[in-house]
Amino acid sequence: NVDMAEEDMVNANIVNNLAIANLANISSTFGYWLIHISTDYVFDGKSTTPYSEKDKVNPQSVYGLSKLKGELAIRSSKCNYLIFRTSWVFSEYGNNFLSNMLKLGSSNKKLSIISDQLGSPTYAQDFAKVIDTVLGKIYNKKIYSDLFHFCGDQPCSWYDFANYIFEEAKILGFKTPNSLNPISTEMYLAKAARPLYSVLD
Numbered sequence: 001n002v003d004m005a006e007e008d009m010v011n012a013n014i015v016n017n018l019a020i021a022n023l024a025n026i027s028s029t030f031g032y033w034l035i036h037i038s039t040d041y042v043f044d045g046k047s048t049t050p051y052s053e054k055d056k057v058n059p060q061s062v063y064g065l066s067k068l069k070g071e072l073a074i075r076s077s078k079c080n081y082l083i084f085r086t087s088w089v090f091s092e093y094g095n096n097f098l099s100n101m102l103k104l105g106s107s108n109k110k111l112s113i114i115s116d117q118l119g120s121p122t123y124a125q126d127f128a129k130v131i132d133t134v135l136g137k138i139y140n141k142k143i144y145s146d147l148f149h150f151c152g153d154q155p156c157s158w159y160d161f162a163n164y165i166f167e168e169a170k171i172l173g174f175k176t177p178n179s180l181n182p183i184s185t186e187m188y189l190a191k192a193a194r195p196l197y198s199v200l201d
Helices: 002-007 007-030 062-076 097-107 123-140 157-169
Strands: 035-038 082-085 110-114 146-149 179-183
Touching: 002 007, 002 062, 002 123, 007 062, 007 082, 035 062, 035 097, 035 123, 082 123, 097 110, 097 157, 110 157, 123 179
Parallel strands: 035 082, 082 146, 110 179
Antiparallel strands: none
8 A cells, every 4th residue: 555655655665665674584584586576656757768676766755665675685595586566556456546437437526646657557358477487497407586577568647547437448348437537646645756657667
């Protein structure tokens, strides 16, 4: 919960940094591999081209900073690791942008959606397949510790993404809003700073 992290820095640090450091140290002690999922929030969003693994990090929120500290703890632990940074993960399960849009769209005639943040929606099952593939490489000793970016290949804004969702939802017979209103990040008044550009390479 990105916004809650701003209110509860202690627990954000425990979950995203200290607990990860413990897992990394245990992995190092017993020779385990640690697969860790990180975030696009380690970047400041000021880029205009997709972020590579070599780009400078500069988190702007408590959440982003705590996730970066977790990454650094892993890398300094001497364990075998794979760190995956991803962004805008969605699925038909759980609480995410897709499920939230379908829920809100069924009970609201008009929705206001942020239009000035750009990212790459990432389907959770695609991500799961990548991790499954990587497990095979670990078992066969064909991979080394590293940091990777993984995301969907279609950058868009949250507003664009909502439009795509409701176009498909309408075809499938879901109740959808009559109109979508594009708004700026400033108008949304979130507690945590979000990167305006978080497309990963």
